[in-house]
Amino acid sequence: MDLFASFITASPSSFHAAREVARRLENAGYRRQEEAAPWNASPGGHVMVRDGAAIAWWVPAEVDDLRFSIVGAHTDSPTFKVKPNPQSAVEGYGQVNVETYGGLLGNSWLNRDLALAGRVFTDSGEHMVRTGPIMVIPQLAIHLDRSARDGVDLNRQQHLHPIFSVSGADLLAVIGAAADLDEPIIGYDLVAADTQAPERIGPEGEFFAAGRQDNLLSVHAALTAMEKLAETSGSVAVLAAFDHEEIGSRTPTGAAGPILETVLRRTAAALGAETEEEVQQAFARSTCLSVDCGHAVHPNYVDKHDPAHRPVLGAGPLLKHNANQAYMTDGWGAALWSKVLRRAGVTGQDFVSRNDVPCGSTIGPLTATRLGIRTIDVGAPLLSMHSVRELSHVDDIKAMEKTIAAFWEIA
Structure with a gap:
């Protein structure tokens, strides 16, 4: 395994x-x-x-x-793909603008330590990139939505919008640093990935979670x-x-x-x-x-x-x-x-x-x-x-x- x-x-x-x-x-x-x-x-x-x-x-x-x-x-x-305008600011939070890819179960992506990975392009060509955990989709606290006990209804545009900064960081600059680039990114295909490592589960390790x-x-x-x-x-x-x-x-x-x-x-x-x-x-x-x-x-x-x-x-x-x-x-x-x-x-x-x-x-x-x-x-x-x-x-x-x-x- x-x-x-x-x-x-x-x-x-x-x-x-x-x-x-x-x-x-x-x-x-x-x-x-x-x-x-x-x-x-x-x-x-x-x-x-x-x-x-x-x-x-x-x-x-x-x-x-x-x-x-x-x-x-x-x-x-199934995952999230970064949109052409990659970031926005809401109430002081830097958020990554993403589009859903495939039939993902949105609730399973809440509260996960997420990386971005894929490829980027500069004037010199194509570069592979993956970051460490740089964003998260925090779930709304139960105190602010008591009905959540009966199920979570997530709007893909409004509620599945990761946050990555309150310091005003530039997302593409962060991506460029992860790829060790010294020139601007002019194109990209980037998706979200959970950073939790695969694990064997059970008394005898018979299940595989990843x-x-x-x-x-x-x-x-x-x-x-x-x-x-x-x-x-x-x-x-x-x-x-x-x-x-x-x-x-x-x-x-x-x-x-x-x-x-x-x-x-x-x-x-x-x-x-x-x-x-x-x-x-x-x-x-x-x-x-x-x-x-x-x-x-x-x-x-x-x-x-x-x-x-x-x-x-x-x-x-x-x-x-x-x-x-x-x-x-x-x-x-x-x-x-x-x-x-x-x-x-x-x-x-x-x-x-x-x-x-x-x-x-x-x-x-x-x-x-x-x-x-x-x-x-x-x-x-x-x-x-x-x-x-x-x-x-x-x-x-x-x-x-x-x-x-x-x-x-x-x-």
């Missing part, structure tokens, strides 16, 4: 997560691919970073009938499996860590954008595919495992879950089903997943929502729709999803790594 905790800590933004994926894979011998350079599909590992997304691919020594075994995940999590597990848990499981990858059944193994899943994926680095298709097509061409027919044949032979966290049964809200499907923390990865195709699992996929679980020596669980409680969705339907590749939706169970701090089980984290490794071995 120390390695996963380190990954969470090193990834306060999607930009940091993508670079951490590349750094780890390069340390494992993968070669960095620049998009503007000639494409490299020689045997072994390759990795590319575009903004907050990272795509990696591992080419076996021999490729006969070209096919791809893809693991898709995402690097972003922010951004949705979906860095999946990214890290695939990353760890790819670091150890030594063979496949002949397919090109691909890790697609997309950005912007939490806001719909319709961006150049999201699953609805061209980034994965571009990587697959350029790799196919470098491996000798000369016609569109050959590319489409490769896609028809390919499979995608869409890996995103799912919901465990909450013991305090058991009525929110389907009575015949009760996944719990620690009982294994979820196979996610939805009749309306919010998840892409079908009978074919369930059969393949059964083989993967047996190969990994792991037990699994099924997740399906109550008919009257709509579920979320994943990158699975987007990838399947864009490329026509068979796709299965799976993931580790969580509690407190989209909270500033989520809860998983250490056995499920390890099981996800094993199942992804098994998928690459047999897909």
Whole structure:
């Protein structure tokens, strides 16, 4: 768990997560691919970073009938993003002007020690930055709102407005100092991140508490499996860590954008595919495992879950089903997943929502729709999803790594 905790800590933004994926894979011998350079599909590992997304691919020594075994995940999590006018003053307080990103649980962000992280731009180029704890969203005292005992109603514009100073500090100057810059910031992509370190919880340390597990848990499981990858059944193994899943994926680095298709097509061409027919044949032979966290049964809200499907923390990865195709699992996929679980020596669980409680969705339907590749939706169970701090089980984290490794071995 120390390695996963380190990954969470090193990834306060999607930009940091993508670079951490590349750094780890390069340390494992993968070669960095620049998009503007000639494409490299020689045997072994390759990795590319575009903004907050990272795509990696591992080419076996021999490729006969070209096919791809893809693991898709995402690097972003619900948070706050700093607005173009970054600060304001209210009643003597310096406040950071933020916009909500994704479906965050606002109340969970109250009274947390928050950092800012991401990238900034100066005349000399792009710079990565992360601060220490520099802002907080203080909750209104119970004495000033007795109704808070019955629930907190938060207006995202008015009440989720962090404070960072009463001394008149300049926010961008603080950011520049954190990045050790000696020139003005002229552009930025900055998000909030909780600074509390990941922790194991329970008498035997079986629970794992940390922010951004949705979906860095999946990214890290695939990353760890790819670091150890030594063979496949002949397919090109691909890790697609997309950005912007939490806001719909319709961006150049999201699953609805061209980034994965571009990587697959350029790799196919470098491996000798000369016609569109050959590319489409490769896609028809390919499979995608869409890996995103799912919901465990909450013991305090058991009525929110389907009575015949009760996944719990620690009982294994979820196979996610939805009749309306919010998840892409079908009978074919369930059969393949059964083989993967047996190969990994792991037990699994099924997740399906109550008919009257709509579920979320994943990158699975987007990838399947864009490329026509068979796709299965799976993931580790969580509690407190989209909270500033989520809860998983250490056995499920390890099981996800094993199942992804098994998928690459047999897909």
